[in-house]
Amino acid sequence: MGILNISKKGMAIALSAQLVLATQAVTLAQAEMLGTDAAISKYTALSNRAVLMDELQRGDVRDQIVAMGVDPVEAEARLAALSDAEVATILTQMENDSAGADILGILFTVFVVLLVTDLLCFTRFFNFTRCVR
Incomplete structure (x- = not known):
């Protein structure tokens, strides 16, 4: 019976320590309010980047890039490295320079x-x- 009591006591101490550590980790996370403008700008930036990536994936665009001597993989890497403002500027320029506009x-x-x-x-x-x- 002595060993059983010691193992119960040890198990209780281990579970208590685990519970304390688990609750401490949860309280470290901080939540803050996300404004509508911030959420919209984040998803707009992601959408803009996706539009440019889709344009880069088109066959005729890819052929033209290769004809100019640019590696398509490098072009995708450079596009991914652009800031959100630069991506928005490129899209605005593409819209304004379209044929017949x-x-x-x-x-x-x-x-x-x-x-x-x-x-x-x-x-x-x-x-x-x-x-x-």
């Missing part, structure tokens, strides 16, 4: 071309112009 500029150019051709008597598109002869 400047509709007003195209319409103005067409207007000027038609106006000049009307003035030179090649066409008769506008009623308010007179031929220069």
